[in-house]
Amino acid sequence: MYSKELLKGTLSVIVLNILAENGRMYGYEIFQKVKELSDGKILLKDGSLYPALQKMKKEGLLTCEEVYIGKRIRKYYLLTKKGKEEKVHYLEELQDFIATISKVINPQLKIS
Amino acid sequence: MYSKELLKGTLSVIVLNILAENGRMYGYEIFQKVKELSDGKILLKDGSLYPALQKMKKEGLLTCEEVYIGKRIRKYYLLTKKGKEEKVHYLEELQDFIATISKVINPQLKIS
DNA sequence: AAACAATACATCATAATTCTATGTATTTAA
DNA sequence: TTAAATACATAGAATTATGATGTATTGTTT
Structure with a gap:
């Protein structure tokens, strides 16, 4: 896993x-x-993901639709405008940022 | 400037x-x-850089040579083994990490 | 049937790192 | 002579993700 701070x-x-x-x-689906796209290298923690979703909702970036699947609740999130x-x-x-830090760290690539 | 957290x-x-x-x-030179390599986009703060150098010295990643330039001290850092x-x-x-996050964020690039 | 793993959400104290503000002091340029 | 640049430093504040913990349902294995 990556140094925790990189994320x-x-x-x-x-x-x-x-x-x-x-x-x-919904959160778990995200x-x-x-996990799938990163080949298991980025495993979002629920202690990070759920608070982040709530925060982004508060900021107006997401909306939420609550759906019951049997007795279990699911909170579907989607992007606002x-x-x-x-x-x-x-x-x-x-x-x-990635382009810039690559320049700083690999100055040998000046040529290309 | 970049979102402070990215750094x-x-x-x-x-x-x-x-x-x-x-x-x-020495610190100021770094x-x-x-700044130069990033075209002014990454401006390390002295409140970040100097403590970081001290920490890396403590961790055995750097050594330090103190030199007086006139009355002003300079602390040259260099890599240890x-x-x-x-x-x-x-x-x-x-x-x-960069490769992975690029995959996660640009899944449309699956093809190449 | 029981036990375990996976699903699905949540909260809170802690840790880690950088930033802001502040301070001191020398040297150079306007 | 005044301001800007050089050169270091510390300490409190801010930000963000983690770890620990909790609840509860559903699916799988023994």
Whole structure:
């Protein structure tokens, strides 16, 4: 697993992009999708994911639909308009950051 | 500037790689080099950099040579053997992380 | 039937890291 | 002579994810 700190600042971007790709999803489903796409390398903790979803809902990035599956509740989250807009910003920022840090760390790649 | 959290976990890798490239450097010089290589996008704060250097010294990743320039002190840092080894690990971890998060966030790139 | 794993949510104290603010002091440029 | 740049440092605040813990249902294995 990765140094725990590397993931910091990326949870929101991950959730926004996963939801943008897959439409409405519930927490556990997001956990599984991220696990699958990362080949088991990024395992979101429930102690991180559920509070993050709540926070993003409060910020108006997500809305929530509660559905009962038998006796068990599921909270489906989906992007709001604001969430879709912010997703673009977050993604650009992350990609820019990755490009920049690559330049800082691999200056030998100056040539290409 | 980037969301402050994105940089988390990357400070050590940055310092290790900058020192590996440039040999011995002092704090302010590292700040300038990172600023230059990142086109002003990554501005290490002295409140982050100096404590980080001290911590890495404590961990045995760096050694320090104090030099007086006139009346002003300069603390040159350089990689230890352990620092050189850890640099490789840190770098691999970061590159793996970047590759993984790119996969999670850009699943449309499945094809290539 | 019982036991265990997986599903599905949640909260809270803790840890880890960086930032802001603040401080000191020298050197260089305007 | 005044401001900016150089060069270090510390301490409290902020942010965020983790670990521990809790509840409860559903599916699988023995």
